[in-house]
Amino acid sequence: MNIAIFRTDRLGDMILTLPMCTVLRAEYPDAHITIIARKENSVLLSRCSDAFNTVIFEEDFEKWDIWTIAGILRKKKITMVYFPRPRFEEICASWIARVPLRIGSAYRWYSIFLNYKVPDHRREAKFHELDYNIRLIEYYTHKKYPKQSLISPIVHEEERKNIRSQLSSIAQKEITKFIIIHPGSRGSSVDWSIDNFGLLAQELERLTDYTIVITGTAPEQEKCLIVQSYCNKAINLCGQFSLQEIMALLKETSLVIANSTGILHLATALHTPVIGLYPNDPSVSAHRWGPYSQNSKVIKPLPEKVNGGWNDDMSLITVESVVQLVKNMLE
Numbered sequence: 001m002n003i004a005i006f007r008t009d010r011l012g013d014m015i016l017t018l019p020m021c022t023v024l025r026a027e028y029p030d031a032h033i034t035i036i037a038r039k040e041n042s043v044l045l046s047r048c049s050d051a052f053n054t055v056i057f058e059e060d061f062e063k064w065d066i067w068t069i070a071g072i073l074r075k076k077k078i079t080m081v082y083f084p085r086p087r088f089e090e091i092c093a094s095w096i097a098r099v100p101l102r103i104g105s106a107y108r109w110y111s112i113f114l115n116y117k118v119p120d121h122r123r124e125a126k127f128h129e130l131d132y133n134i135r136l137i138e139y140y141t142h143k144k145y146p147k148q149s150l151i152s153p154i155v156h157e158e159e160r161k162n163i164r165s166q167l168s169s170i171a172q173k174e175i176t177k178f179i180i181i182h183p184g185s186r187g188s189s190v191d192w193s194i195d196n197f198g199l200l201a202q203e204l205e206r207l208t209d210y211t212i213v214i215t216g217t218a219p220e221q222e223k224c225l226i227v228q229s230y231c232n233k234a235i236n237l238c239g240q241f242s243l244q245e246i247m248a249l250l251k252e253t254s255l256v257i258a259n260s261t262g263i264l265h266l267a268t269a270l271h272t273p274v275i276g277l278y279p280n281d282p283s284v285s286a287h288r289w290g291p292y293s294q295n296s297k298v299i300k301p302l303p304e305k306v307n308g309g310w311n312d313d314m315s316l317i318t319v320e321s322v323v324q325l326v327k328n329m330l331e
């Protein structure tokens with residue numbers, strides 16, 4: 001059997017999809033499992049390669065047309081394909097390629113091209129995103145699988161040593177323990193304000209003996225500079241490290257604090273303690289997108305509802321409440 005999983009979106013989504021490989025490998029020990037993904041996830045997948053057999057990347061995935069995708073599925077002789085995030089081009093291509101088993105959401109107009117339509121409305125957030133992904137497999141096999149764990153990317157000891165050395169070189173002193181603040185996100189949720197992240201960094205520097213490290217992608221440089229303006233002793237690594245180096249950094253840190261974003265899920269997969277800041281709307285809430293770990297905490301605006309609607313006013317999360325949560329986790 002040749003199985004394919006399409007996950008052509010971002011880092012966090014891929015991290016929450018990879019446990020499907022664990023279940024599929026147990027269910028079909030002799031199967032060949034192929035991940036079809038964006039090029040930007042290549043580093044992550046190269047560090048999780050024991051979970052599957054093959055990865056197919058595309059530099060500019062949005063330019064892949066239906067016929068290109070169908071040709072790949074035919075060439076790989078795919079017999080079962082899963083669509084955790086349904087896209088028309090991908091699902092239609094699987095039909096054109098005559099993949100025998102096509103499994104995905106029942107609630108898209110192009111679900112007519114699937115022959116196993118899973119009746120889950122993900123926006124209702126009755127389950128976590130990772131659990132929704134596993135439910136795709138359960139729907140076909142009619143089995144209930146144990147709760148899964150995230151697949152942890154491999155980080156080599158030498159990489160961890162190099163990161164500590166680089167941090168100490170930047171700070172011009174030995175860094176023994178540090179907290180990562182990651183203020184940016186891709187805008188898929190509702191974020192805590194940049195100024196609040198800055199005030200948080202300021203307070204943590206004043207109240208603890210942990211070095212504050214600010215991380216972000218190159219386009220988030222302005223946000224990171226604002227946070228740094230509140231906390232001059234903080235180390236600003238925004239846009240300076242590769243994803244491979246970021247993984248080593250996340251493995252070494254004592255705590256990561258972030259909005260709902262891929263770095264939070266990556267830290268969780270690496271068994272690093274995290275604090276996530278989330279709104280209450282079920283479709284973007286921690287119940288669906290929160291860190292998938294017992295070694296994590298989530299903070300959200302209270303009360304959960306206002307005037308009969310979900311309360312997504314992130315300004316109601318006070319700096320003081322996050323500071324207290326940090327202190328509790330570091331004790």
